[in-house]
Amino acid sequence: MKKMVQAKLVSTEKIKLEKVKVPSITSDEVLIQVKVCGICGSDIHAYKGRHPFIHPPIVLGHEFSGLVSEVGSGVKAISKGEKVTVEPNVVCGECYNCLHGRYNICLNLKVIGCVGHNGAFAEYIVVPKDKVIKLPQGISWDEASLVEPAAVAVHAVKKAEQRVGDRVIILGAGPIGLLVMQVAKVSGAKEVIITDLLDYRLKKACDLGADRVVNSGRENLANLVKEDYGERIDLIYDCVGIEETVSQAIQIARKGTKILIVGVPEGKIAVNLAYVQDRELELLGSLMYVREDFTTALELIHQGKIKVRPLVSHHFTLEETDKAFQKILTMKEEVLKVLVQI
Numbered sequence: 001m002k003k004m005v006q007a008k009l010v011s012t013e014k015i016k017l018e019k020v021k022v023p024s025i026t027s028d029e030v031l032i033q034v035k036v037c038g039i040c041g042s043d044i045h046a047y048k049g050r051h052p053f054i055h056p057p058i059v060l061g062h063e064f065s066g067l068v069s070e071v072g073s074g075v076k077a078i079s080k081g082e083k084v085t086v087e088p089n090v091v092c093g094e095c096y097n098c099l100h101g102r103y104n105i106c107l108n109l110k111v112i113g114c115v116g117h118n119g120a121f122a123e124y125i126v127v128p129k130d131k132v133i134k135l136p137q138g139i140s141w142d143e144a145s146l147v148e149p150a151a152v153a154v155h156a157v158k159k160a161e162q163r164v165g166d167r168v169i170i171l172g173a174g175p176i177g178l179l180v181m182q183v184a185k186v187s188g189a190k191e192v193i194i195t196d197l198l199d200y201r202l203k204k205a206c207d208l209g210a211d212r213v214v215n216s217g218r219e220n221l222a223n224l225v226k227e228d229y230g231e232r233i234d235l236i237y238d239c240v241g242i243e244e245t246v247s248q249a250i251q252i253a254r255k256g257t258k259i260l261i262v263g264v265p266e267g268k269i270a271v272n273l274a275y276v277q278d279r280e281l282e283l284l285g286s287l288m289y290v291r292e293d294f295t296t297a298l299e300l301i302h303q304g305k306i307k308v309r310p311l312v313s314h315h316f317t318l319e320e321t322d323k324a325f326q327k328i329l330t331m332k333e334e335v336l337k338v339l340v341q342i
């Protein structure tokens with residue numbers, strides 16, 4: 001029996017390498033040799049033991065690209081040797097939301113590398129055939145691993161019903177914030193203002209086309225918005241999801257506008273609900289994506305309309321997975337997207 005190495009989260013802040021059997025496939029599954037797997041904010045929450053739904057022991061990793069190594073007897077559309085990425089939400093197909101086209105919020109949602117299914121910080125992974133997406137020519141393993149977070153951004157902008165000519169504010173210039181920023185622009189935003197506490201992230205935002213960057217640690221965002229824009233902010237994306245940013249969003253939003261919560265909160269946070277009620281604010285959650293968002297993200301990357309390569313700050317090997325997580329946790333360097341090459 002063939003063996004493989006996997007990097008498993010065994011307890012809080014502890015990832016151990018294990019040698020295990022390469023999993024076998026059923027007729028409707030595909031075995032993928034993983035090439036690159038990115039570390040997501042939600043992986044970091046889980047690593048710290050602070051994710052509301054992901055708990056060890058688990059092999060994390062849901063942002064990945066790889067080579068098809070074997071297909072089940074019932075798989076016709078995909079063949080061995082093809083380059084692919086994977087839409088990691090595994091759904092029941094029978095609940096209310098699945099039947100109404102919103103399977104990203106399936107009642108029985110499982111997510112590869114998060115809930116109910118081991119992930120891609122491993123040499124091989126088995127996935128259901130209908131979750132496999134073939135890559136076009138000319139897209140790199142790194143870029144393909146970033147289709148997943150880009151799909152999160154595409155879904156958020158769609159959910160926001162952003163209009164052409166909108167002026168939007170994005171709170172947080174991490175990988176998701178920088179992707180939402182690019183998708184917001186491609187979708188016709190007139191002006192995009194992005195905030196963060198870290199200058200190197202704001203510099204990256206400038207390079208990627210931000211119209212204005214604000215260091216919200218040094219500048220008072222509420223005053224700045226009041227003075228420079230008055231009522232002319234149409235939409236806010238919170239790509240952090242902590243009490244400070246949600247409060248900021250509620251404070252600066254024009255009456256009657258939407259606030260998209262894209263960042264994953266680590267638990268309960270207090271918000272000023274009186275403002276939400278009194279100002280008819282719409283606080284909307286955005287979770288993952290559906291297939292259409294995923295394929296749109298892949299096209300945007302492939303056509304060069306959104307740039308993902310500049311988001312990658314570090315590469316590690318599978319053996320160094322724990323080190324890679326620590327790199328993000330300690331934030332001693334200018335960390336953005338960290339990829340594990342397998």
Ligand SMILES: [Zn+2]
Pocket residue numbers: 040041042062063148149
């Ligand atoms: Zn992710």
Ligand SMILES: [Zn+2]
Pocket residue numbers: 091092093094095096097098103105106107108109
């Ligand atoms: Zn369902």
